[in-house]
Every structure is written in structure tokens, then in C-alpha cells.
Amino acid sequence: MKNNASKKMQLNGHETEIQKYGTVANRPISLDHKVRLASAESLNQILADTMTLRDLYKKHHWQVSGPTFYQLHLLFDKHFGEQAEIVDTLAERIQTLGGVAIAMAPDVAETTRIARPPRGREDVAMQLFRLLQAHELIIDETREAAKTAIAGGDDGTNDMLVSDVLRLNEFQVWFINEQMAGAGIADKDEEAARSLVGAHS
Numbered sequence: 039m040k041n042n043a044s045k046k047m048q049l050n051g052h053e054t055e056i057q058k059y060g061t062v063a064n065r066p067i068s069l070d071h072k073v074r075l076a077s078a079e080s081l082n083q084i085l086a087d088t089m090t091l092r093d094l095y096k097k098h099h100w101q102v103s104g105p106t107f108y109q110l111h112l113l114f115d116k117h118f119g120e121q122a123e124i125v126d127t128l129a130e131r132i133q134t135l136g137g138v139a140i141a142m143a144p145d146v147a148e149t150t151r152i153a154r155p156p157r158g159r160e161d162v163a164m165q166l167f168r169l170l171q172a173h174e175l176i177i178d179e180t181r182e183a184a185k186t187a188i189a190g191g192d193d194g195t196n197d198m199l200v201s202d203v204l205r206l207n208e209f210q211v212w213f214i215n216e217q218m219a220g221a222g223i224a225d226k227d228e229e230a231a232r233s234l235v236g237a238h239s
């Protein structure tokens with residue numbers, strides 16, 4: 039059965055999209071089109087990476103094993119929930135600026151800079167390492183985007199990035215980092231892990 043959108047397309051020959059991704063609609067919030075466009079673009083990158091980190095937490099919540107299973111099973115789900123809230127905050131800031139928030143998994147997969155993990159299970163040390171790498175990437179791009187936003191006068195985006203995104207990621211890194219120390223990953227393992235996820239120090 040065809041939905042209304044496809045019927046409309048057939049009847050009028052029009053595209054179903056009312057606004058293209060990568061554009062910003064007018065918003066009377068006293069911010070230049072150029073500034074809103076730049077903020078929406080960097081927010082969409084952070085959004086795609088945050089959605090990937092959120093899903094990485096759920097993967098690890100399900101697949102964790104070992105003597106720390108229960109505490110990590112709970113911790114990973116707590117961080118998943120907090121990242122899910124940030125996803126909504128980021129997406130709604132993009133819409134507030136007149137932009138279009140990235141939403142669907144295939145688009146997120148094409149956009150994220152976080153390395154794709156295997157479908158199978160990995161040990162705790164590797165799980166924690168992947169999380170730390172993803173957090174650091176998001177922290178870097180969030181600090182950069184926050185600076186650009188304030189330089190353009192977009193105080194609202196700057197405040198959200200620093201107060202909500204940056205602080206949450208730093209706080210979650212504290213917990214994952216302390217777990218990492220407990221997992222006893224050796225320096226040589228860390229070096230090998232870095233090459234696996236394509237990260238650079």
C-alpha cells in the first residue's frame with residue numbers, strides 16, 4: 039500500500055522534501071544566515087557522532103562480559119540514556135536555527151567520524167578503549183564548534199555545546215577512564231588498539 043507522500047509525488051510530480059538537508063530556513067532570531075548555516079553544519083557532525091556513541095553504549099551494554107559484567111552492563115546503559123538526551127538537544131538546536139537534523143541510521147553511518155566496530159563481541163578493555171576514543175573525538179569537535187559559534191555571535195549554540203555536550207562527555211570519560219584502569223589495559227595493548235580503530239594520539 040502506498041503512503042500519502044508517494045501518492046502526492048505521483049500526482050504532482052513534486053519532490054516530497056520541503057527543505058533540503060544542509061540548508062537553513064529563515065528564523066527571526068537576529069542571527070545571520072551564514073552563522074546559522076555554519077552552526078547547523080557543525081551540530082550535524084556532532085549529532086551523527088553522538089548517535090554513534092549512543093549506539094556504541096547499547097552494543098556494549100548487551101555484549102559486555104567478564105567479572106565486571108553487572109556494573110558495566112548498568113553503567114553503559116546509564117551513559118546510553120544520557121547520550122540519547124543529548125541527541126535530542128542537538129537535533130532540536132539544529133531545527134531552532136532553521137536547519138535540518140540528520141536522523142536515519144544510513145545517513146548517520148555515512149557522516150560519523152567514529153570508526154565502525156565489528157558486529158561481534160569484543161573484550162572489556164577494547165570496549166572501553168572504543169568509548170574513550172569516541173568521547174575524545176566528540177570533545178574535540180565540540181570545543182571547536184563552541185569557539186566558532188561564539189565568534190559568530192551564536193551564544194545559544196555555544197552555551198548548549200559547553201553546558202550540555204562538553205560537560206557530559208567529560209564526566210562520562212571520568213567513569214570510563216577509571217574502569218579502564220581497572221581493566222588493566224597495557225601500554226602496548228593501547229597502541230595496538232589505537233591502530234585497530236584508526237585513531238591517532
Ligand SMILES: [Fe+2]
Nearest residue numbers: 099100111115
Ligand atoms: Fe537493557
